Amino acid sequence: MTVGFVLLCHQSLGRAAQVAAHLAERDCPVVVHVDTRVSAADRGAFAEKLKGLANVRVISRQACEWGTWSIVQATLDAAGVMLRDFPGVGHVFLASGSCLPLRPVQALRDYLGQRPDTDFIESVTTEDVGWTVGGLDIERFTLRFPVSWRKHRRLFDTYVRLQRRVGFRRRIPQAITPHLGSQWWCLTRDTLAAILEADDRPEIDRYFRRVWIPDESYFQTLARRYARRIESRSLTLSKFDVHGRPHLFYDDHLQLLRRSDCFVARKIWPGAGALYTAFLSDDPGQGAHGEPNPGKIDRLFAKATERRVKGRTGLYMQSRFPRPDRVNARTAAPYAVLQGLDVLFADFEGWLSRLTGSRVHGRLFGAERAAFAGGEQVFNGGLSDSPILRDYNPQAFLANLIWNTRGERQIFQFAPQDNLAILPFVATDPQAYMAVVSGAWAIPLAMQAVRPDADFVALRREAALLQRQETEALDLLSQPTSKARLRHWSLVEFLERAQDHLQLVVDEISPGTARRLTDMPQMVDLTPLPQFLQALRNEGMQPVLAGDLGDLEALIQGGEKRGRLRVAK
Template identity: 55%
Template sequence: MTLGIVMLVHTAFDRAEQMIRHWADAGCPVVVHVDRHVAQETHDAFVTAVADLADVSFSRRYRGEWGMWGLIAASQAASRQLLDRYPQIQHVYLASGACLPLRPVNELKTYLAARPDTDFIESVTTGDVQWTVGGLDRERFTLRFPFSWKRQRRLFDGYVRLQRLLRVRRRIPPGITPHLGSQWWCLTRQTLTAILNDPRRAAFDTYFRQVWIPDECYYQTLARLHTRRLESRSLTLAKFDFQGKPHIFYDDHAELLARSGCFVARKIWPQADALFHRFPSGSQADLEPHTGTIDRIFAQAVDRRTSGRRGLYMQSRFPFMERENGFTAAPYTVLQGFDAIIPDLTSWVTAQTGVVAHGHLFATDKAHFAGGAAVYRGGLSDNAHLRDYNPKMFLTNLVWNGRDRHQCFQFGPADNQAIKWMLARDAHASVWVVTGGWAVSLFCSGKPASAVRSEAARLQQVESRFISALQSPDARSRRHIMTLAEFLGSPVDVLQAIVDDMAGHRATALAQAPVMVNLDGFAVFLQDLKNQGMHPYLAGDFAPVGKVKSLQSQPRKAYVMGKK
């Protein structure tokens, strides 16, 4: 009889009885503490249920409220009772009614017998721990916390603010350095006895009584004073989420628990019948407790829960869209100004790259889906009113539902501009802009410059704001901005770059240049706009007379590599 169990129970008494019998059948004396919140009738029935077990006893009851001193008082009373009644015990293991032994108890006894002087308790300084939640790490030792964080939250927060305002600082008892760690420990008889019999225990207890969450620091701190050899880890697998709440293990966690090598796990769902049937599993005598694999899996789970998948929003994170893990799920391309110069742009892009090329998805009349579809994947309607109810989510859903293929769509100053900042900040967006493309549309309308001057001024102003968004310091999209004059100077090179960007390794040299609108007289049209008092500076510099260069395939420059 070398191992004794202190068990804290407050609910699921049928499972707690099952665990008590498991420990007792393996020859471990058990002292049980039942929370004082539990009704007396329930307590008495529980005591009667295990009355046939000779080495099972019950300790004085305390109110075990989370974050309060009662949990320490309960473990102190139960530990004292266990040590006094069973002098042959060498290790004391703190467990709960929600714990489940994963390996045979004899393996745990053998493991501890090989390490008779070792205390297993997670114990790290506040500067080294990363899991404190709520903004209180060092302050939990220098302020007072007489109020319950759960039941008296306003008093708790108000008293903390008052102490900060008055610059109140408690004096940490001399000779100790505060440490933190999991409350589930396994201590040697010598260390636990030294903690309970310490001549300064009254002073320590008075101090820790008003420390926040003392069950995470009391034994973790005092064990450092008395231990002969301490391993800063727990033999109990207990995982916590990003809010500091314990993870609950269910039936589908069976393989995960088996790989951990830990002797005990908590917190187990009371209805996880498959876990209680499977564990403790067969002999794993040579397996050292190691939670590295589980830690990585839980880290990934926390990352998925807090950040989510790129471009997929859950309702709890929806209000914080700007802080999401990426706006969209996959890369996509936005072309602005090109369709005014190349009328059949969508068909040409599809033929060259194989991507899904939409028209103007944010046009005022409707969303122009590829192929003229009225409904796109995911039930997205081309109705402009439905789209404009939340344009950002419209684009997010479109990319998410079509993430198996590269999406491309047209955009322009005549479209709904509600997504301009999304296009600027989305790292998945590749935005190609020919500034002044709207001038080509106005030129092709056949109307004189005097009739379109005000519309030209409006479109240029809208496009200027979009360019400013793309060039803002917090823009993350890939931006390629050129004036109309610059594009017409080397159109084939620009189009080849667009094809390369969309098609990636599948891109090939342009087999055929697209047909461009006839721009004869366009320079004169721009001069007429200037004469009307509207300066189309976004279009770039055009000679006032002469023809605009036609869009034809031009031989690419040769690069000659010579020997040194």
């Protein structure tokens, strides 16, 4: 017994002829159905190429429209010719003109010879099918589909909705249980003959004429009626993309296809000359053959689908530019924004960087420049420290920074005098961790105020501005829509248990280190602060963000006495 091939062709007939000739020369009868819409000249040329081969039949009866009965009819016509003309055929293999056999024909013949009663056809009940595009599964069998989905999609969808609403249902014939599966199968002669010669075939055909995409359900359903043994899988390697179109194979897939051990692959790009040369030979250059194992190819295409649907988190580029409300994370990786700690501790950045091994920047959104770690003028990816360039598109600046340093945690300092335009972006980014010691901005001002040449009026104005900006920033960060994790202490709250709070920050920044802080950073001299805040108050300003002034005073003095707060002199 041998295996016969039914080929459905509508384009790249040159390649189809090559495949048909290859199969026929190796003693596999071939029946080709050529779409009637192919021009007569092309059909003639095609037939000409296969003229010398006695075991090839070319028919051309149907205009095959995607998703319609015509494809099933063409298959039935060709299968009928196959069964009539070639009694030696034990299995019939349905393939398309853009399929390519990957293993020697003899290997397929041996494989099927060992399984003479088995029908290879993917056949799954509608409840269990997970791949239907557009959510139509059982409804394929119970609704009507008079308009083309490809040409009039909106009308199609409207009509489906209308039928659902009025509760329209077609009756499914008693004799069948709907099953779905890949269009490409390999059936035994007996099963195929039973389907073709069934007494109730006119009735069944009439029913399937109006089923949606019958080529994925006609044989899949009827095989269940007659088959002795069904292996519910296709011998044809065929993968579909997110839009329900088959993935194409190219020359660079050669090794993957070889190692897949599949019998036939679909769909091959007609220009993939190397694939045709390699596989249409008697020695496709492979070793032992086991069962088909398309795992690698599955993964390749699954990754492609994921890239198309989800994309790479945090990437903004020419063909991925998500709207803010349509993605969760706005940047590529977790990062931390620290406000107030750099003025509270001397050389805080150096200390934190030594402790955590992360990249600790200065004030990236400072007015003078973007203070990259190490004082660099240009950073990863060519980011410039120019404040003008940064402020031209601060969101792009931050998103680029995080993208460019994937794999390395970024930490930067922030202050109320920095460019606040970045905060709405940070606030809505779940990758962001923000620790704020509010009121800390007063520390450098207090130090300036004790200088003999201090201009208190200017400092007072500055303080009012910073307080306003910090309030605004905190409001923004604590909006209900905010996704950043915010940790906020007033200066007093922070000083009460500075070591514990700092520990929290460090744990957040480098999770997994889980070490106790032994080496605390040096705190700056806070003694001028209470007096400065009192002076502000006397000038009519109400410094609220630092916390209670009396507590602050007590903390600073008490801290010095008990030596709990180490102060850099």
